[in-house]
Amino acid sequence: MRFLPRSLLNRVFLLFACISGILMMGSMVMFLHGQMTREIDDANDTGTMVIEIVAQAVADAAVVNDLDSIKRTLDAAVNRTPFGSARYIEVHGAPVVSRAPLRESDAPRIIQEMVKERLPDFNRVIEVGGRDYGVLRLGFLSESVSDYLWWTFVRTALFGMLAMAAGLLVVRWLLARWLSNLGHLQYFVDQIQAGRLDAKASVSTDAPVEIRRTLEQFNSVAARFVSTLQHEKQRAEVTLHSIADGVMTLDPERRIVYANVAAERILGQPAGSMQGRALDSVLPMQGGEGAGGGPFVKVELPDNHAAVLELSRAPLQDQQGSVSGEVLAFRDVTQDHYIRRELQRVSLAVQHAASAILTTDAAGRIDYVNPTFTAMTGYAFEEVCGKTPAFLKSRKVKPAVYVELWAAVRAGRIWRGELVNRCKDGSELWCGLTISVVLDHEGRPVQFVSVMENTTERKKAEQTIHRLAYFDSLTTLPNRRMFMEHAEESVATASRREHPLFVGYLDLDGFKHVNDSLGHHIGDSLLAAVGQRITGCLRSGDFLGRIGGDEFALLLPDASVETARRIGHSIIETFDRPFLIGGHDIQISTSIGVSLFPADGLDVANLLRRADMALYKAKEMGKRQLVLFSEDIETDKLERSQLELALHAALARKELRVHYQPKIELGSGRIVGAEALMRWNHPDKGPIGPDRFIPIAEESRLIIPMGRWIIDETCRQIREWSDAGMRGIKVAVNISAVQFRSPDLAGDIERIVASHGISPDQLELEVTESVLMEDPAGVAAIMARLRLIGLTIAIDDFGTGYSSLAYLKTFPVSVLKIDRTFVRDLETDTNDKGIAEAIVSMAAVLGMRVVAEGVETAAQAGILQAMGCGLAQGYFFGKPMDKTLFEDHWRDRQADGALAIAG
Numbered sequence: 001m002r003f004l005p006r007s008l009l010n011r012v013f014l015l016f017a018c019i020s021g022i023l024m025m026g027s028m029v030m031f032l033h034g035q036m037t038r039e040i041d042d043a044n045d046t047g048t049m050v051i052e053i054v055a056q057a058v059a060d061a062a063v064v065n066d067l068d069s070i071k072r073t074l075d076a077a078v079n080r081t082p083f084g085s086a087r088y089i090e091v092h093g094a095p096v097v098s099r100a101p102l103r104e105s106d107a108p109r110i111i112q113e114m115v116k117e118r119l120p121d122f123n124r125v126i127e128v129g130g131r132d133y134g135v136l137r138l139g140f141l142s143e144s145v146s147d148y149l150w151w152t153f154v155r156t157a158l159f160g161m162l163a164m165a166a167g168l169l170v171v172r173w174l175l176a177r178w179l180s181n182l183g184h185l186q187y188f189v190d191q192i193q194a195g196r197l198d199a200k201a202s203v204s205t206d207a208p209v210e211i212r213r214t215l216e217q218f219n220s221v222a223a224r225f226v227s228t229l230q231h232e233k234q235r236a237e238v239t240l241h242s243i244a245d246g247v248m249t250l251d252p253e254r255r256i257v258y259a260n261v262a263a264e265r266i267l268g269q270p271a272g273s274m275q276g277r278a279l280d281s282v283l284p285m286q287g288g289e290g291a292g293g294g295p296f297v298k299v300e301l302p303d304n305h306a307a308v309l310e311l312s313r314a315p316l317q318d319q320q321g322s323v324s325g326e327v328l329a330f331r332d333v334t335q336d337h338y339i340r341r342e343l344q345r346v347s348l349a350v351q352h353a354a355s356a357i358l359t360t361d362a363a364g365r366i367d368y369v370n371p372t373f374t375a376m377t378g379y380a381f382e383e384v385c386g387k388t389p390a391f392l393k394s395r396k397v398k399p400a401v402y403v404e405l406w407a408a409v410r411a412g413r414i415w416r417g418e419l420v421n422r423c424k425d426g427s428e429l430w431c432g433l434t435i436s437v438v439l440d441h442e443g444r445p446v447q448f449v450s451v452m453e454n455t456t457e458r459k460k461a462e463q464t465i466h467r468l469a470y471f472d473s474l475t476t477l478p479n480r481r482m483f484m485e486h487a488e489e490s491v492a493t494a495s496r497r498e499h500p501l502f503v504g505y506l507d508l509d510g511f512k513h514v515n516d517s518l519g520h521h522i523g524d525s526l527l528a529a530v531g532q533r534i535t536g537c538l539r540s541g542d543f544l545g546r547i548g549g550d551e552f553a554l555l556l557p558d559a560s561v562e563t564a565r566r567i568g569h570s571i572i573e574t575f576d577r578p579f580l581i582g583g584h585d586i587q588i589s590t591s592i593g594v595s596l597f598p599a600d601g602l603d604v605a606n607l608l609r610r611a612d613m614a615l616y617k618a619k620e621m622g623k624r625q626l627v628l629f630s631e632d633i634e635t636d637k638l639e640r641s642q643l644e645l646a647l648h649a650a651l652a653r654k655e656l657r658v659h660y661q662p663k664i665e666l667g668s669g670r671i672v673g674a675e676a677l678m679r680w681n682h683p684d685k686g687p688i689g690p691d692r693f694i695p696i697a698e699e700s701r702l703i704i705p706m707g708r709w710i711i712d713e714t715c716r717q718i719r720e721w722s723d724a725g726m727r728g729i730k731v732a733v734n735i736s737a738v739q740f741r742s743p744d745l746a747g748d749i750e751r752i753v754a755s756h757g758i759s760p761d762q763l764e765l766e767v768t769e770s771v772l773m774e775d776p777a778g779v780a781a782i783m784a785r786l787r788l789i790g791l792t793i794a795i796d797d798f799g800t801g802y803s804s805l806a807y808l809k810t811f812p813v814s815v816l817k818i819d820r821t822f823v824r825d826l827e828t829d830t831n832d833k834g835i836a837e838a839i840v841s842m843a844a845v846l847g848m849r850v851v852a853e854g855v856e857t858a859a860q861a862g863i864l865q866a867m868g869c870g871l872a873q874g875y876f877f878g879k880p881m882d883k884t885l886f887e888d889h890w891r892d893r894q895a896d897g898a899l900a901i902a903g
């Protein structure tokens with residue numbers, strides 16, 4: 001179809017011309033054929049008629065054999081008829097022939113052939129009177145018929161072609177006129193393209209109805225389209241003016257064609273002043289595009305302030321697809337830029353922070369962890385992303401802590417605290433944690449940011465410090481401080497739950513002796529073993545602490561009195577088994593005092609104080625005792641306190657007196673000495689025995705001045721007796737353990753003895769066996785000093801302690817006093833007697849004298865004397881008495897000692 005003309009007009013015209021040509025050709029052929037047929041028929045008709053006429057003439061001539069006539073007839077026929085040849089063939093003669101001169105036909109050969117074919121020769125037998133004279137033959141002159149036909153055709157064809165050409169011209173003119181309406185469309189499009197959107201495609205009045213309708217529809221569609229276009233344009237303009245981004249369009253030379261309101265605002269110039277100007281003059285980019293990094297450019301705005309714009313550009317293309325300019329969109333991201341920079345800085349800081357940082361979304365799902373978090377916990381981001389941080393929990397944090405944490409952060413507050421987390425490898429991780437909340441504009445949390453400091457090392461150090469501060473390194477038991485704090489908590493819990501709480505106080509009987517005799521390292525090991533044994537007697541919720549040297553305290557929550565007693569007794573009984581420490585079998589015991597919350601006190605101090613009172617009572621009652629606190633104990637204690645106060649006053653007011661109990665030489669019955677015993681006549685209560693006030697004086701250390709006073713009084717009395725002639729009376733003074741360890745005891749006594757001018761050997765010091773147990777080396781040194789001064793030392797209540805022979809040898813002791821408990825049943829108890837005998841023999845071996853105490857009967861005196869005991873004292877010889885009575889008694893005894901024994 002390449003050969004088709006391009007325009008519709010030419011195509012329609014060509015089509016019409018072709019069809020017209022074909023029709024005309026067909027018409028011409030048919031016309032030629034019809035004309036030929038007609039001509040042939042006419043020639044035949046003429047030939048038939050002519051041959052008859054010629055035949056008549058020839059016949060007439062033939063009859064007369066006039067060949068000339070025949071010849072003339074034939075010539076006439078040839079000249080005046082369509083025939084071109086005439087021939088008379090005489091039957092027996094020569095033929096007469098007439099022929100028209102030969103000529104060339106103008107007609108095409110095909111026509112000539114066709115004509116020749118259709119025009120046959122006419123033959124006529126010349127018969128006259130029944131005789132055949134010959135045959136007349138006429139041959140048509142086909143060239144003239146052919147020429148006629150040809151020229152008729154040619155003329156007709158010429159006319160037809162002229163007519164057709166005229167027709168075609170008319171048709172073309174009409175087609176051009178009608179189709180020119182379509183040409184209006186192009187004009188219309190050009191107008192639209194030129195921006196004249198109100199243009200219309202005009203329609204001529206004689207336009208074919210189809211074109212008219214098409215154009216009208218086109219106009220209608222175009223109108224709608226234009227309307228839509230205008231609407232869209234308006235919308236686009238409104239959009240462009242309302243968006244926050246600056247938009248400019250540029251022509252191919254990068255001159256500004258259009259700028260929206262935002263562009264005016266950002267660049268600070270009206271659109272009119274920018275239009276037509278080169279972009280670079282309006283938007284001078286520092287360092288060129290991309291200098292700000294990526295799509296960002298730094299520009300210098302007219303008011304001389306630098307801004308960062310985010311730039312995007314797109315080419316504009318015309319309908320042919322070639323670039324006709326570009327669209328430039330930009331926004332002022334100066335603030336964002338610096339914020340982004342800031343964020344980059346912060347991000348970098350977070351990345352390399354020494355603290356672990358973790359962020360979660362509002363639902364608590366992790367969306368970021370920094371490398372330090374991974375290093376600290378062992379969890380990579382991929383492992384924890386999307387999870388809640390619950391996997392870090394160690395179960396060592398009280399649920400209340402998490403409750404408080406969530407309450408704070410949900411309320412948008414910062415939470416700070418310390419948690420124990422668990423690392424991936426299972427190890428514990430102490431974290432100092434700060435959780436901050438990012439809120440949205442409505443104040444709802446959208447992000448939680450946790451910053452974790454690894455405080456494990458610090459915590460360990462704290463735990464070490466705590467352990468040192470709160471635990472006893474020897475026994476690993478809680479120390480006093482921790483015990484007190486725990487006791488406070490236990491009391492608070494018991495108070496809240498209204499449950500009972502028992503507080504136990506216990507110490508070890510004989511621990512000091514072990515410590516002193518076997519060494520501190522054994523003592524330490526013993527304490528550790530004791531701690532374990534006691535712990536073994538406790539229930540799971542019970543609490544044991546070491547609160548002093550050999551003092552332990554117990555908390556027994558939620559226990560009945562029976563349970564407390566059972567536990568207490570089991571502890572006491574567990575000591576019955578000796579402790580094997582460092583190869584030594586050590587036998588010690590314990591006593592326990594118990595108080596009960598709330599009956600015996602509402603606070604720890606009171607409970608402990610009362611447990612201590614009960615312990616004190618237990619001690620008073622002897623070893624291996626469990627005593628539950630009772631009001632009596634406190635009353636007793638109160639009384640003791642009152643007595644202590646009164647005792648202070650008594651000492652000051654010189655209410656104390658000395659009584660002397662005579663010491664008798666069993667062999668002679670004479671008084672060889674006395675024991676000075678303190679007496680106190682309370683102004684209100686009357687006489688109070690030393691068994692009552694001495695322990696109080698010892699406890700309050702009042703015994704030291706009291707002891708000094710009695711030594712002084714005794715020395716004064718010795719001096720007085722000496723001066724009065726009562727010579728040879730050696731007086732023993734009791735020195736309590738507290739007094740014995742008081743500083744410069746020996747110096748004090750030496751000064752007192754010297755001040756009274758008596759001989760030191762007239763004064764004897766009685767110390768109990770227990771004194772020897774504590775700090776043997778120190779005791780031995782003091783004793784040596786006393787001995788050096790010239791004093792003698794007696795061991796009081798001997799036999800009740802643990803002194804061994806070997807042990808005694810290390811002290812400069814001169815006298816052993818058999819405790820009166822052995823003397824009391826001497827007559828009946830062979831054990832006691834055996835002990836007394838052993839003491840007597842031992843003393844003999846050691847070169848010591850023996851004094852038997854508490855001799856109440858002559859029999860006892862006799863037994864003692866029989867076993868070799870040299871000295872005795874007791875009610876049998878005389879009760880403690882004042883100095884006057886003693887003097888009388890002395891005189892009596894001096895007179896007849898033996899009688900006294902016998903009596």
Ligand SMILES: Nc1nc2c(ncn2[C@@H]2O[C@@H]3COP(=O)(O)O[C@H]4[C@@H](O)[C@H](n5cnc6c(=O)[nH]c(N)nc65)O[C@@H]4COP(=O)(O)O[C@H]3[C@H]2O)c(=O)[nH]1
Nearest residue numbers: 677678690691694710734735736854855856873874875876
């Ligand atoms: N049942 C009975 N008792 C007898 C008999 N013979 C003596 N006694 C008592 O036995 C005690 C002997 O004194 P002690 O064992 O040193 O025991 C003394 C001593 O340990 C202490 N004491 C007394 N005066 C002083 C003192 O001045 N200083 C110190 N540190 N303690 C003293 O008080 C304790 C008690 O003294 P006292 O009540 O005077 O009791 C005295 C005495 O009255 C007897 O045949 N039968």
